[in-house]
Amino acid sequence: xxxxxxxxxxxxxxxxxxxxxxxxxxxVCQLIGAIIVPKGFMKSANQVxxxxxxxxxxxxxxxxxxxxxxxxxxxWFIMPVVFxxxxxxIYVFFIWxxxxxxxxxxxxxxxxxxxxxxxxxxxxxxxxxxxxLGLIALQILLIxxxxxxxxxxxxxxxxxxFPLSGIYDQYMWAMLYPNTFTxxxxxxxxxxxxxxxxxxxxxxxxxxxxxxxxxGVVYGIFSFGILIAPxxxxxxxxxxxxxxxxxxxxxxxxxxxxxxxxxxxxxxxxNKIRV
Amino acid sequence: MKKYWxxxxxxxxxxxxIGSYYIQAARASKNDFPFKIETTSGNKKEIENLxxxxxxxxGDIHRWLYISKDGSTNLMSRQAYIERLIAPxxxxxxxxxxxxxxxxxxxxxxxxxxxxxxxxxxxxTTDPNNRQKVIQGNLLTLKIDILDKHTNNSSSFxxxxxxxxxxxxxxxxxIYVENEEIKILVTNYLINGGRELxxxxxxxxxxxxxxxxxxxxxxxxxGVYSEISLINDFKNIQNxxxxxxxxxxxxxxxxxxxxxIISSQMYLYNxxxxxxxxxxxxxxxxxxxxxxxxxxxxxxxxxLSANDLELNRYNIEKKQWEEPxxxxxxxxxxxxxxxxxxxxxxxxxxxxxIADDHLLFIGDLLTGESLxxxxxxxxxxxxxxxxxxxxxxxxxxxx
Numbered sequence: 001x002x003x004x005x006x007x008x009x010x011x012x013x014x015x016x017x018x019x020x021x022x023x024x025x026x027x028v029c030q031l032i033g034a035i036i037v038p039k040g041f042m043k044s045a046n047q048v049x050x051x052x053x054x055x056x057x058x059x060x061x062x063x064x065x066x067x068x069x070x071x072x073x074x075x076w077f078i079m080p081v082v083f084x085x086x087x088x089x090i091y092v093f094f095i096w097x098x099x100x101x102x103x104x105x106x107x108x109x110x111x112x113x114x115x116x117x118x119x120x121x122x123x124x125x126x127x128x129x130x131x132x133l134g135l136i137a138l139q140i141l142l143i144x145x146x147x148x149x150x151x152x153x154x155x156x157x158x159x160x161x162f163p164l165s166g167i168y169d170q171y172m173w174a175m176l177y178p179n180t181f182t183x184x185x186x187x188x189x190x191x192x193x194x195x196x197x198x199x200x201x202x203x204x205x206x207x208x209x210x211x212x213x214x215x216g217v218v219y220g221i222f223s224f225g226i227l228i229a230p231x232x233x234x235x236x237x238x239x240x241x242x243x244x245x246x247x248x249x250x251x252x253x254x255x256x257x258x259x260x261x262x263x264x265x266x267x268x269x270x271n272k273i274r275v
Numbered sequence: 276m277k278k279y280w281x282x283x284x285x286x287x288x289x290x291x292x293i294g295s296y297y298i299q300a301a302r303a304s305k306n307d308f309p310f311k312i313e314t315t316s317g318n319k320k321e322i323e324n325l326x327x328x329x330x331x332x333x334g335d336i337h338r339w340l341y342i343s344k345d346g347s348t349n350l351m352s353r354q355a356y357i358e359r360l361i362a363p364x365x366x367x368x369x370x371x372x373x374x375x376x377x378x379x380x381x382x383x384x385x386x387x388x389x390x391x392x393x394x395x396x397x398x399x400t401t402d403p404n405n406r407q408k409v410i411q412g413n414l415l416t417l418k419i420d421i422l423d424k425h426t427n428n429s430s431s432f433x434x435x436x437x438x439x440x441x442x443x444x445x446x447x448x449x450i451y452v453e454n455e456e457i458k459i460l461v462t463n464y465l466i467n468g469g470r471e472l473x474x475x476x477x478x479x480x481x482x483x484x485x486x487x488x489x490x491x492x493x494x495x496x497x498g499v500y501s502e503i504s505l506i507n508d509f510k511n512i513q514n515x516x517x518x519x520x521x522x523x524x525x526x527x528x529x530x531x532x533x534x535x536i537i538s539s540q541m542y543l544y545n546x547x548x549x550x551x552x553x554x555x556x557x558x559x560x561x562x563x564x565x566x567x568x569x570x571x572x573x574x575x576x577x578x579l580s581a582n583d584l585e586l587n588r589y590n591i592e593k594k595q596w597e598e599p600x601x602x603x604x605x606x607x608x609x610x611x612x613x614x615x616x617x618x619x620x621x622x623x624x625x626x627x628x629i630a631d632d633h634l635l636f637i638g639d640l641l642t643g644e645s646l647x648x649x650x651x652x653x654x655x656x657x658x659x660x661x662x663x664x665x666x667x668x669x670x671x672x673x674x
Contacts, residue, residue: 005279008282009278009279009281009282012281012282012285013281013282016281019285064334065334067334067335069335130282130285130286130289133289133293134285134288134289136289136293137288137289137292137293140292140293140296141292160333160334160335160336161333161334161336161663162334162336163303163336164299164303165299165300165303166335166336168300168303169335169336169337177296178357178358179300179303180297180300180301180358181297181300181301182358183357183358184293184297186357186358187357190357231360231361234361237382238382239363239381239382239383239384239385240381240382241381242373242377242381243361243362246361246362247361250361
């Protein structure tokens, strides 16, 4: 346990630069957007009203009011999110390959540590989840601030009522932030399982070289297939299975996939890994 | 400890932020747009078991609400995508069926028009050929499932009959059951663009198709838009003695012009005698034909004004217009909006916009007296925005 925590801390420290870059980029980009988007809206609104000599109410017969979703669906908001997701995807690979391909083969030292080798795997997994949840938390903190900025730029007459809970209606948001805790556990649980599948596939490659790439791909597809089997089945026989039944089937397959990913990874790390 | 400060700090931020977000989400999910019914006059018992299904819309915020005397609850739009994938929404009226007949309800569409229910049985049918294309001469399949409510045993059978024409797809509108005959009212969409309204009569005993009759038909014509619309409200799952439908033809409007009506005929099909007769609407009521309601053996044509509602009634069995019933409500309603009207068990339910709120009015169809009057209002003053619209979908009474 202690060595696991030490490893987690070590991995987090190694990725803290990346984390800072991503948070910085997100904050800067979104805050600029939070100013530019409403300013642009007000500018064009004032222009249209001035040119056509319209009153506020006449203007709204022509155009719709400003809504927070104008910002959420703008590039200023979406780009940093998409960028962070892609960087984290790459990092899933990087976190392993760095130790092999870095200056001095660091993986030597890691594998020599007087603890079970699977601990390394868990350490890296935890670090990845940390980065993901850290960025998720950051976005939650940013939203109210951005709302305040916008409400100070756009007068109340020019915007629609948009309570904090209105963000759940935004597609982008609803995908990343399920509005029930169950949904949250489900989506990030599935994310976690995906990462374990990728990790194990990477270890296949590290153990068997080119042959390992093939093994890894086959293993990945197979695991993914098992994971989504209940959903495919439920989709195929519409409404045949009740929610609880689908959930239990999904839980069973998730445990199977997660368990086998860890078991295979453990086996590879112990006996097959090549440095 | 010092070594770990980064990790500890980030963990704390993650846990508190996500934790508080979900505490807030849970609070909001119960009720971020709280509505309630406030009684103005009449008998409070009338709304004791009522649940209004309404959709709330404001800018780009949309919510499904159930409003009752105790307040409102949100549903569905609040569920996470992933949960919705696993647990699609179950309409109010079907929750009871699923609880009681879990196995029978497996794989069935939750749409009241596909069901018939009486004391002893629950009968279900799906859209023929699962809404797949069927080519003339190939087999058209009707599948019927019957549940004996007392023993909880179910049986099902299929009937195959050669299709009379080539259909793109078919849709079941209603199912009518009387002395061992099951009648299925189906709209058939032809591949060449026409439409037919069929009644398939199935004999339950010998499991055969007794009759396939077409009670309305439209052909595809160049520059003409035609439509068969059913006026019955198939939301209840008991027998409907009459089918009331309209066949209309329009000249297709060019560039957003209003389509010009060429012809419009209305028909009544009597389920007991299996006869169709044309029904003519008096010219002075034609403007209100969109609000027509068929309720039991009567056709109601409402005429609305700001302070009252005149219900013109036609008795199908007696073949005559009866004395109209008038309902007066003290609040001035907005007669520009189309009101929500529902007739259930001899009562009239009306929801209409008044100033910033909505009026809920319940009246007695026989006497025309007001039984209940109330307002559907936003529960707290925080939400000062009154630009919302509330569309009522249905009023259910939960017994």
